[in-house]
Amino acid sequence: MIYTVTLNPSIDYIVEVEDLTLGGLNRMKRDLKLPGGKGINVSRVLNQLGVGNTATGFLGGFTGRYIGQWLGEEHISSDFVTVAEDTRINIKLKAAEETEINGTGPAIREEEAEALLLKLEALQAGDILVLSGSAPPSLGGSFYSRLIAECKSKKAEFVIDTTGQALKDALAQEPLLVKPNHHELAELFGVSIGSRDEIITYGRRLLESGARNVLVSMAGEGALFISDQGVYFANAPKGKVKNSVGAGDSMIAGFVGTLSLTGDVLEAFRTGVASGSATAFSDDLADRALIEQLKTQIQIEQL
Numbered sequence: 001m002i003y004t005v006t007l008n009p010s011i012d013y014i015v016e017v018e019d020l021t022l023g024g025l026n027r028m029k030r031d032l033k034l035p036g037g038k039g040i041n042v043s044r045v046l047n048q049l050g051v052g053n054t055a056t057g058f059l060g061g062f063t064g065r066y067i068g069q070w071l072g073e074e075h076i077s078s079d080f081v082t083v084a085e086d087t088r089i090n091i092k093l094k095a096a097e098e099t100e101i102n103g104t105g106p107a108i109r110e111e112e113a114e115a116l117l118l119k120l121e122a123l124q125a126g127d128i129l130v131l132s133g134s135a136p137p138s139l140g141g142s143f144y145s146r147l148i149a150e151c152k153s154k155k156a157e158f159v160i161d162t163t164g165q166a167l168k169d170a171l172a173q174e175p176l177l178v179k180p181n182h183h184e185l186a187e188l189f190g191v192s193i194g195s196r197d198e199i200i201t202y203g204r205r206l207l208e209s210g211a212r213n214v215l216v217s218m219a220g221e222g223a224l225f226i227s228d229q230g231v232y233f234a235n236a237p238k239g240k241v242k243n244s245v246g247a248g249d250s251m252i253a254g255f256v257g258t259l260s261l262t263g264d265v266l267e268a269f270r271t272g273v274a275s276g277s278a279t280a281f282s283d284d285l286a287d288r289a290l291i292e293q294l295k296t297q298i299q300i301e302q303l
């Protein structure tokens with residue numbers, strides 16, 4: 001079974017304006033409210049791919065109920081801890097450029113945090129736990145480490161998609177997959193990265209630090225896959241970008257879902273790239289038909 005954990009879900013409020021006037025009244029051309037948070041996005045795309053999974057994390061208030069109801073309507077199994085404060089609303093502003101304003105998230109009480117750890121006691125050997133996104137500050141910096149320790153004690157695998165120290169700390173615990181984009185990779189090592197060779201150099205360092213599979217996404221420039229098996233490049237399919245929010249999460253879903261079904265890392269890589277691009281070319285997240293269609297446009301090259 002795959003479990004996704006979203007410590008800090010959100011309603012993504014996607015707002016489109018024609019021309020943004022800072023300091024003035026702007027009227028929306030279009031708006032859309034979607035359930036968000038990285039793990040929840042992974043769950044929704046896994047579901048599209050027909051891969052059973054359970055979404056967990058913290059949900060609270062009217063915003064949390066909105067997300068829970070949406071997942072229910074999509075028949076996604078969910079098992080969240082209900083928290084006292086409202087789940088955040090993140091603003092995704094689309095004008096000439098895309099601007100994101102993400103909330104801090106609710107304060108999580110000690111007993112709520114403990115309740116999530118208790119839920120992970122259900123993990124079994126062979127399960128995969130996908131840990132995605134930021135943690136609300138009240139949880140403290142080491143909460144992911146506690147979840148990973150619980151996961152390892154049950155001999156389950158984990159994937160981690162977060163940034164900074166929490167990601168660095170997780171590497172020694174041998175994550176099944178990490179997926180920084182090339183900017184996050186540079187930030188992680190405190191360097192600026194210009195070329196593909198440099199991306200490979202730093203991607204390999206993630207392997208040396210413990211990660212078992214590394215995906216480095218480069219938006220419309222495609223992606224690199226680095227493992228003990230070698231280094232591979234996949235092109236990104238061409239299309240009209242509508243909404244790139246969640247493209248990275250979709251890529252993780254495509255990779256992990258396919259790997260769990262087939263055990264074939266290159267097929268997983270192909271589906272990951274197709275899933276990311278299918279989301280970039282959609283208003284909401286990727287759907288299965290578009291993922292399948294885009295898979296045919298992807299060439300994988302060993303470097």
Ligand SMILES: Nc1ncnc2c1ncn2[C@@H]1O[C@H](COP(=O)(O)OP(=O)(O)OP(=O)(O)O)[C@@H](O)[C@H]1O
Binds near residue numbers: 223
């Ligand atoms: N403009 C684009 N054209 C085609 N494919 C894209 C585009 N942007 C993203 N993708 C697809 O999605 C994958 C992940 O995108 P990206 O590198 O932007 O990840 P990310 O920064 O983690 O995304 P996000 O934070 O927006 O969820 C890419 O490898 C690619 O397959």
Ligand SMILES: O=P(O)(O)OC[C@@]1(O)O[C@H](CO)[C@@H](O)[C@@H]1O
Binds near residue numbers: 038247
């Ligand atoms: O603030 P975080 O947890 O880092 O990111 C949250 C978020 O930006 O990530 C998803 C896209 O990847 C969105 O659904 C959501 O709003």
